Amino acid sequence: MARPGRLVLRTLLVAVLAATGLTAVTAAPAYAAPNFKAPFPCGQTWTYSHHDGEVRQALDFVRADGGVTNGTPVLASAAGVAHRYYQSGGAGNYIAIDHGGGWTTYYFHLSAYSVPDGAYVNQGQEIGLTGSTGNSSGPHIHYEQLLNGVGQIIAINGQSLAPYPGSYSQKYLTSDNCGASAVVS
Secondary structure (H helix, E strand, O other), X not given: OOOHHHHHHHHHHHHHHHHHOOOOOOOOOOOOOOOOOOOOOOOOEEEEEOOOOOOOOOEEEEXXXXXXXXXXXXXXXXXXXXXXXXXXXXXXXXXXXXXXXOEEEEEEEEOEEOOOOOOEEOOOOEEEEOEOOOOOOOOEXXXXXXXXXXXXXXXXXXXXXXXXXXXXOOOEEEOOOOOOOOEEO
């Protein structure tokens, strides 16, 4: 037979644990990154750079294959829900794609949008046109990958593009946003 003092103590301990939430602690699940593709059309080669003034792990892309950067389609690097925004002193016309699992990509300085706000987009679908809106020195794709709102080092096809170059024409990326593997040089 249990002694009354121990029963009271046991009951009190259970009540305290329940009240403080210590009975079950669960961690939020970790989600793997989508298999991000280059944000520009298949077969095109672009150079990229990172500016020291960037607050996140962003890259700026410009064409390096002889084509014109301005007006080139910007493609969804992974499927998700696209949201259109405008910021006059910074990003200009831009799209944020929510890929689920906490992952988001940003595409800044668009000259035009190609999808309505809130549209579901597939990987490789045109979402806008490259431009120079907002605070921009010239046409380019400003591209970011974020996990839970925190900038991540850009990875294309699971391959990190770091270390980032400080100027263009040092590193290049040929898009495979068409089904094959990207070539990083």
